[in-house]
Structures are given as C-alpha cells and as structure tokens.
Amino acid sequence: MSSIWRTIDRPLLRDVGALAAAIAVVGASFGAMAVAAGLSMWTALFMSLVVFAGGAQFMVVGVLAAGGGPVAAVVAGLLLNLRHLPFGLALGDTMGRGLLAKLVGSHVLIDESVAFALAQRDPERARAAYWVSGVAAFLAWNPAVVLGALAGEALGDTAVYGVDAAFPAALVALVLPALRVAATRRAALIGALVAVAATPVLPAGMPVLLALIGVVFALPLPRWARQGGNAAAADRLGSPTDGPVPDLSTGAGAAPAPPGPVAHPDGFGEPAAATEHPRTATEHSRTATERRADTEEETPCP
C-alpha cells in the first residue's frame, strides 16, 4: 500500500475528489429514494455497503417499488452489473498481484475506478488511481446514503443540480486518451452507437454489453496500435462504412448525439479510406472468428 501513496499526486487527488463529490450527491439521492420506497435507513445502508453499485441499487429498489418481485429485481440488478466481468478481465493485476488485493479490490470495482485506472499509462499509477478512486467512491457513497435517508426527500430531484450530466462527462474525460488510438476509437464509437440504438428495445444492462460487438472492428490492430503511424493504416482495414452500423444509426435513440469531438456521429471513421485498401471488400464478409484467426497470421506484417 505504501507505494500507492508515493505514486498518487495532487492532480489525481483533485480529480478523484471532484468525482467523489458527485458520487456523494447521487448517494444521498439514493438514500432519500430508498426511504421513500419504504426501505429502512439501515437496509439502505446495508445494501450500499455490501452491493456498492449505484445503478443496480437504484434499479432494484425501483423494480421492488414498482411491484416487481425480489427475483425480478435481483436479476435486473445482476444484468446491469454483468459489465463488471469484462472490466475485471481488462484490469487483471491492476488491483495488485496478491489474492488479498484482488479479494478486497474487487469490491470497489465500479465504472469510475475502472475508467481512472485505464486512463493511466504507467501500471504503478494505474494501481494507485484504481485504489484511490475506488476507496474514495466507497467513502463518499455510504455516508451520503445515510444522510440522504435521514434528510428524506429534502434534496429533491438531483437533476436540478445537473449531476446526471457530470458522470458521462467524467467518463468522456477519462476515456479520451484511449480514444486517440484510431482502432480503439472505431471500436468504442461503433459499440456506443449499437448500445444507444438498442437501449429502447433491450432491458437495462444489455445494450452496454452489446457494445462489445464494436471490439470486432479493432481486431486487425493490436500490434500496430502501439506504433502510432501504423494505426492509420490499420484503421483502413476495418472501415465501418460497409458494416452493420449505418442501419443501426437510424434507430430511435441515436439521433441527438452531442456535438463533442468524441460524440460526433461521423467521428469514428474515414469513409473515403474504404477504397484505399484492396482487402476491405472481402474483410466484412468474413465472420469474426475467421478474422480473429486472420489476425494471428497478420501480426508480423509491419
């Protein structure tokens, strides 16, 4: 643990502090909502301590309050938390190599701690960022739930404070460095488009998992990604113009994409590039597994 304290610096603490403040506001609103839905303060706190997953907590209480049974509530909550599995796979040893570090660290695996860790280049800094943001979130969330439960509905609708916009914006800031790599950006934006298009028709939690389809569009890449100049060449291999995405982009939720550099709907590919690579035409008629096998042979290429 001591190395973590040597690695963290003031900017990281400040960033984590900003996020913890937003988490506290949401935690307070969960406490207030839980009490309004008929939970005792102690149940709300117990749930926050042992589950520690904001989205799932809101969903479970919401489903129960709406008259859904406990089984439906738990299934919905776990469906929402399924994304933690691939997050954990991506983190690997980030929490620490020891079993104890993984046993404890897994409890503070949330979207924000994953995003903070992935935003660091250096593994040592990633570990520090993971623990500091995860523990800070835990320490902000649980007392806030108690305060919110005690205050009842005094806080009112947190949307008034714009907190609902703070979390997506924080994620933008955290994933932006990774999105500067062309193939990652392509995978992420195609995935996001799929997720937004699927949101009106799939139960909560599923659309985000469906976004993993986007990763297929990064497959020809891994070796090349680490050599900046070649990323553009790899980009042409999987231009999304002839993929399934344009059809999905007409789906209900996709229309009002915010005009930011990340969010721009046509930011994910260079349509003209499709003709520049002789193999593009056949690339998309293959299945993902064939292409995966293909990548194995291709890697020594550059």
Added chain:
Amino acid sequence: MSVTTVLVLAAGTYLLRLAGPLLRGRIEVSERARQLLATAATTLLTALLFTAALTEAGGFAGWARPAGVAVGAVLAWRRAPFVVVVIAAALTAAGLRLLGIP
C-alpha cells in the same frame, strides 16, 4: 426488502467483479489479448457514457443532459482539467433546466 434479497444481489455482484481479476491471474494472457481486453473495457465505458448521456429509462433523456456532456466533452478535448470538465457539464445541464429546457 429482505436481507436475503440484498445478500443475493451483493454476492452475485461481488462474484462478477472478482471473476475477472482471478481468471486473469490463472491464465497466461498474450500481449495481443491484453490489448483487446483494454479495447473492450474502453468500448464498454464509451457505450456507458453515450447511453447515460442520451437515454433515461429506455427513452430520450432530454436536451439538458447531452448538452452538458457535450460541453464537458469539448473541454476534455481541449485538455481542460478534469474538475472543470465535470463541473462545467453539471452547470450547463443545471442552467439549461433553470431556463426550462428538460
């Protein structure tokens, strides 16, 4: 809500969180696979931010939230400090709602 419901949810959530790090510790992961997993995580986070920015309970979230996120995104792109990004996004959404935009 019964204690059992909470405990089942907690146990399931914890196992989903723990499975990743434990599996990664037991199997040899190639550099290429590691890159793909990182891309998968970035893709999930990006999908999460888009759905959170645009949708609410399966429908459109209204204009204030995506506008706030867009302001934050532009600031992040211009390499503004994280705190500025987060606060500007919240203030933009809150300000638009004060003006009557949902």
